[in-house]
Every structure is written in C-alpha cells, then in structure tokens.
Amino acid sequence: MIQWLAQFDPRTLLIGFLAIGMLIALPLEVLALRRLAKLRLVGGAFYFLLGAFFILLGLCLGLVAASLHGYKRLTAEQLAAKVTLRQLGERQYALTLEAPGSAPQHYDVRGDEWQIDARVLKWRPAATIAGFDTVYRLERLSGRYGDIIQERTAKRTVHALAVSDEPVDLWDLAKRYHSYVPLVDALYGSAAYVPMAEGAQYDVSVSATGLVVRPANDAAKKAVGGWK
Numbered sequence: 001m002i003q004w005l006a007q008f009d010p011r012t013l014l015i016g017f018l019a020i021g022m023l024i025a026l027p028l029e030v031l032a033l034r035r036l037a038k039l040r041l042v043g044g045a046f047y048f049l050l051g052a053f054f055i056l057l058g059l060c061l062g063l064v065a066a067s068l069h070g071y072k073r074l075t076a077e078q079l080a081a082k083v084t085l086r087q088l089g090e091r092q093y094a095l096t097l098e099a100p101g102s103a104p105q106h107y108d109v110r111g112d113e114w115q116i117d118a119r120v121l122k123w124r125p126a127a128t129i130a131g132f133d134t135v136y137r138l139e140r141l142s143g144r145y146g147d148i149i150q151e152r153t154a155k156r157t158v159h160a161l162a163v164s165d166e167p168v169d170l171w172d173l174a175k176r177y178h179s180y181v182p183l184v185d186a187l188y189g190s191a192a193y194v195p196m197a198e199g200a201q202y203d204v205s206v207s208a209t210g211l212v213v214r215p216a217n218d219a220a221k222k223a224v225g226g227w228k
Helices: 010-037 041-070 125-129 148-153 170-176 218-225
Strands: 072-074 078-089 092-098 105-110 113-123 134-144 158-160 184-195 201-207 210-215
Touching: 010 041, 078 113, 078 134, 105 134, 113 201, 113 210, 184 201, 184 210, 184 218, 201 218, 210 218
Parallel strands: none
Antiparallel strands: 072 134, 078 092, 078 201, 092 105, 113 134, 113 184, 134 158, 201 210
C-alpha cells in the first residue's frame, strides 16, 4: 500500500483524498440544506456535521498519504543504499551514495569514518495487517573523527539526505499526536558508522531494528579489519 502511494506526488495525494471526502460530503450537505430550509433543524444539523466529518476525514487521509511519500516500505532487512569512497586528500573523501531507484549522489566527507542516520517508524500489528509496514527515511550523512579532540576541533562535514519540500512530515505528525494515533508502535533514530578508505564499497541495509553497514569489497573489508 505504501509503495503504491509513493508513486504519486504528495500534493496529488492530498488533493485526491480531499476531493474524495468532498464528493462523499456533497450530497449530505445538499440534504442538510434542504432540511434546514424546511426548519428541520436536528436532521439538517446532523447531515451537515456528517458531511463536514467526511471532508475532514479526507483531509486527514490526504495528509497522512502525502507524508508517506518520503518514506519507504520495510518488511524485512533490505538494501537502503550503496556507498563508494574515493580519497581526495588526507582525511578527505568523495563519497557516492546510490539508493535503489535513485540517481547516485556525491558528497565531500572529512574524517576517519563516515556515518549515516535514518528515521524509522514502526506500526503496531493491526496496522501492519492493514498494509502499513515499518517505514524508514535516510536522514543525514556525516564525517566522523576517531580521536575525540579532532572531533571537537577539526572541520566537520554533514549533509542532509531527506527531501525537505514535503507538504507534511509523517515523523512530526506521529511525534505530536502519538497518543491519538494508537497504531504507531515506535519512533526512533538509527545510525551506523564505518571507516573510510580508498576504493572502499559498503552496502547499507535497514530493518525494523535499525541500520546495518557491511563491507562490499576487499578494500572495505581491510578497512574494517584494521579498524582501531
């Protein structure tokens, strides 16, 4: 279900669900006006409120559907990105990140290790049965120094990975109204970091328990094997 919704532009989803709510509400509002015109206040008020409910429901469903656009469905551990490193200088690397179905993105990263962060939203079993499996979104890529003093004083590099022009953020909605959305089981951030090395390639996987980074070639295995 989430994968199907992700095919559409978030604004299309928002307008579409709102339009469905209005189409359902329109005959109810017409009926309400007719009853009110005949001074049948109770019946008129009832149909008016019922129509307003469907409009509000359509708006809420549209907001939720639009917010899911930036998230990817997660049913088990799966590949979230491939990372390739090329050394440019001392503790400076060109990092290429390629997520499935997306064009490769290139970043300048400084330090001894690179770190990737993600947000994960896990639904309760009832929501999972309805098709809302755990979803995730890659959030941030950064460089990291092994020495704590250098971590405090050396040049830092941080890059945003999440799309910033979404009309509404599912994470923010779930965080604000968690007590009113019982289908949300857990909201949490996950991060993983590994050493950088010339020519190293890594696979980034994600599951309901968080991120996992594995070496994908000999250069990466050697870097992890000699990691201090």
